[in-house]
Amino acid sequence: MQRFINDPDLVVEDTVKGFVKAHSDIVRLAENPRVVVAKDAPFAGKVGVVTGGGSGHEPAFIGYTGKNMLDAVAVGELFSSPTAKSFHDAIREANGGKGVVVLYGNYAGDNMNVKMAAKLAAKDGIEIATVVANDDVCSAPPEEREKRRGVAGEIFMWKMGGAKAATGASLEEVRATAQKAIDNCRSIGVGLGPCTLPAVGHPNFQIEPGTMEVGIGHHGEPGVRVEKLKTAEEVARDMVKIVLDDHNLPEGTEVAVLVSGLGATPLNELYILNDTIESEISARGLKIVKTWIGNYFTSLEMVGATLTVMALDDELKTLLEVETRCTMAL
Amino acid sequence: MSETAARALAQMFERMSGVIETEKDHLSELDGAIGDGDHGITMSIGFKAVTAALAALDLDSASPSDVMSTAAGGFLDAVGASTGPLYATGFRRAAQALAGRGHLDLAACRDMLAAMSEGIRDRGKAQRGDKTMLDVWMPAAEAAATAVANGRSKPEFWKAVEIAAENGAAATATMVATKGRAARLRERSLGHTDPGAASAAMLIKAMAAML
Numbered sequence: 001m002q003r004f005i006n007d008p009d010l011v012v013e014d015t016v017k018g019f020v021k022a023h024s025d026i027v028r029l030a031e032n033p034r035v036v037v038a039k040d041a042p043f044a045g046k047v048g049v050v051t052g053g054g055s056g057h058e059p060a061f062i063g064y065t066g067k068n069m070l071d072a073v074a075v076g077e078l079f080s081s082p083t084a085k086s087f088h089d090a091i092r093e094a095n096g097g098k099g100v101v102v103l104y105g106n107y108a109g110d111n112m113n114v115k116m117a118a119k120l121a122a123k124d125g126i127e128i129a130t131v132v133a134n135d136d137v138c139s140a141p142p143e144e145r146e147k148r149r150g151v152a153g154e155i156f157m158w159k160m161g162g163a164k165a166a167t168g169a170s171l172e173e174v175r176a177t178a179q180k181a182i183d184n185c186r187s188i189g190v191g192l193g194p195c196t197l198p199a200v201g202h203p204n205f206q207i208e209p210g211t212m213e214v215g216i217g218h219h220g221e222p223g224v225r226v227e228k229l230k231t232a233e234e235v236a237r238d239m240v241k242i243v244l245d246d247h248n249l250p251e252g253t254e255v256a257v258l259v260s261g262l263g264a265t266p267l268n269e270l271y272i273l274n275d276t277i278e279s280e281i282s283a284r285g286l287k288i289v290k291t292w293i294g295n296y297f298t299s300l301e302m303v304g305a306t307l308t309v310m311a312l313d314d315e316l317k318t319l320l321e322v323e324t325r326c327t328m329a330l
Numbered sequence: 331m332s333e334t335a336a337r338a339l340a341q342m343f344e345r346m347s348g349v350i351e352t353e354k355d356h357l358s359e360l361d362g363a364i365g366d367g368d369h370g371i372t373m374s375i376g377f378k379a380v381t382a383a384l385a386a387l388d389l390d391s392a393s394p395s396d397v398m399s400t401a402a403g404g405f406l407d408a409v410g411a412s413t414g415p416l417y418a419t420g421f422r423r424a425a426q427a428l429a430g431r432g433h434l435d436l437a438a439c440r441d442m443l444a445a446m447s448e449g450i451r452d453r454g455k456a457q458r459g460d461k462t463m464l465d466v467w468m469p470a471a472e473a474a475a476t477a478v479a480n481g482r483s484k485p486e487f488w489k490a491v492e493i494a495a496e497n498g499a500a501a502t503a504t505m506v507a508t509k510g511r512a513a514r515l516r517e518r519s520l521g522h523t524d525p526g527a528a529s530a531a532m533l534i535k536a537m538a539a540m541l
Binding site for chain 2: 009054076077078079080081082083084085086108109112113115116197199200202204219220222
C-alpha cells in the first residue's frame with residue numbers, strides 16, 4: 001500500500017505535529033510532545049478528564065480533546081499503550097485541583113501504565129479515579145465482561161464523563177457517570193480487510209478475499225467467526241443481533257447509536273449499513289435518539305465497521321446535549 | 331569494587347541493546363504471528379533509552395543498584411505497551427535487591443534474577459504457563475537459585491541459567507496465551523513462540539555473557 005509518510009519510525013510524531021498545527025484553536029501540545037491538551041486546560045475547580053491510547057485510531061484519541069470533552073490525552077506508539085510518564089503528564093496537565101478521572105480502554109498495556117501513572121500522580125497530591133471501557137461484546141463472554149476490550153464505546157464514555165465534569169460535578173460523580181455510560185454501551189466490529197503498521201511493512205493478520213471476520217478487534221484481534229462476505233443488510237442484521245442480544249434492553253429504551261468506519265471503508269458503505277441497523281434496532285422496540293456515522297475510531301487502513309449502541313437514561317440523555325468543542329463533533 | 335560492578339552492569343545493558351537491535355526484525359516477526367508485530371521495535375526503543383540514560387550516569391561513583399534504577403527509569407519513560415511497565419518494574423526490583431551491594435557475586439546475580447522475575451510477575455499478574463516473558467524469567471531465576479545452592483562455579487551457574495531461559499522460551503510454543511494481546515487468539519496462539527519470552531531469553535544470554 002502507498003502511504004503519505006516520511007519515516008516509519010516518525011509516524012506518531014509527525015501525526016501529532018500536523019494535528020496540533022491544524023487545531024491550535026482547540027488544543028495545544030504539552031511540554032511532553034506525547035501529550036495533547038485542551039487549549040485552556042486545566043480548568044480550576046473542574047474535574048480533569050484524561051484518556052490515552054495507542055496511535056493509529058485517529059481521530060481517537062487526540063481528536064476528542066477539547067472543551068467539555070477530554071482535557072488531556074496521552075499518545076502512544078502505533079497500537080501501543082502510551083508510557084506511564086505520558087499518562088502522568090496528561091494527568092498533571094488536566095489537573096484543575098478537583099481531581100482527575102482517567103477513562104481508558106481495557107488493554108494489558110494501558111492497564112499497567114495508567115496504574116503506574118496514577119501512583120505517581122497520587123504522590124503529586126492529585127486525587128485520581130479510573131474507568132476502564134469494556135464494550136466490545138465479542139472479546140469475551142458475558143460472564144467475563146471484565147475481560148472485554150474497550151472500543152468505540154469509549155467515545156460515549158468520554159462524552160458523558162466530559163459533559164458531567166463540565167457541570168461542576170465531583171470526581172466521584174464524574175467517575176460514576178462515565179462508568180454508567182460504558183456499562184450502557186455494547187459494540188461489535190466486522191473486518192473485511194487487514195491493516196499494516198508502517199514500520200512492520202506487512203499486515204500481521206489476514207482476512208481472505210471473499211470472507212469477513214465478525215467480532216474483530218481494533219488491532220485485528222480475531223473475532224468469533226470468519227465467514228463468507230454477505231450483503232450489507234445481512235451484516236448489519238448480524239451486528240445488531242450480537243450487540244442487542246448481549247445488551248438485553250427493555251422495549252421502549254432510548255438509545256444512542258455510533259457507526260464508525262475502521263479506516264478504509266468509505267462513508268457511503270456506513271450509510272448502507274445504517275439503513276438496516278436503524279430498521280433492526282427500531283424493530284426491537286428501541287427508540288434511537290441520535291445516530292453518529294463516520295470515521296470516529298479507526299484502525300489504520302483496516303476495512304470494516306463497528307457498531308456501538310448506548311442505552312440512555314435521563315441523565316445520559318441530558319448530557320448528550322452538552323455542546324463539545326473538539327475536532328470531532330459529537 | 332563497586333565501580334567495576336556498576337561498569338559490568340552498564341556493559342551488560344549495552345550488550346542487551348545490541349542483541350535486541352540485531353534481532354529486532356525477528357522479534358517483530360514473532361509478534362506479528364500472535365500480536366501486532368511491534369515487539370522488536372518496542373524493545374529497541376527501550377534499550378536505546380536505557381543505554382542513553384546510563385551514558386549520563388557517572389559510573390565511577392554509581393553503585394550497581396544505581397545502574398539498575400537508572401535503567402528502570404530510562405525504560406519506563408521511553409516505552410509504553412505492556413513491556414514498559416513490566417521491565418521497568420523488574421529493573422526497579424533488581425535495584426532494590428542490589429542495594430548496598432558492591433559485588434556482583436553469584437548470590438547477587440541470583441537475587442537480581444529473582445527480583446526481576448518477581449517484579450515482572452507482580453506487575454503483569456501472569457502465572458507460569460501463561461505464554462509470556464515470565465516463562466523465561468521464572469525458570470531462569472530458579473536455575474540460578476539451584477546453582478548457588480549446589481555450590482556451582484560461575485560458568486556452570488550461567489550455563490544453567492541460560493539453558494533454563496532457552497527451554498522456557500521454546501516451551502511457550504506449546505502454550506495457549508492467556509495474557510496480553512495474544513490471549514485473544516486463544517488456541518490459535520499454539521505453535522508460536524511468545525515474542526516476549528524470546529526477547530527475555532536474549533536478554534538473559536547477554537547477562538550470561540557479560541556478568
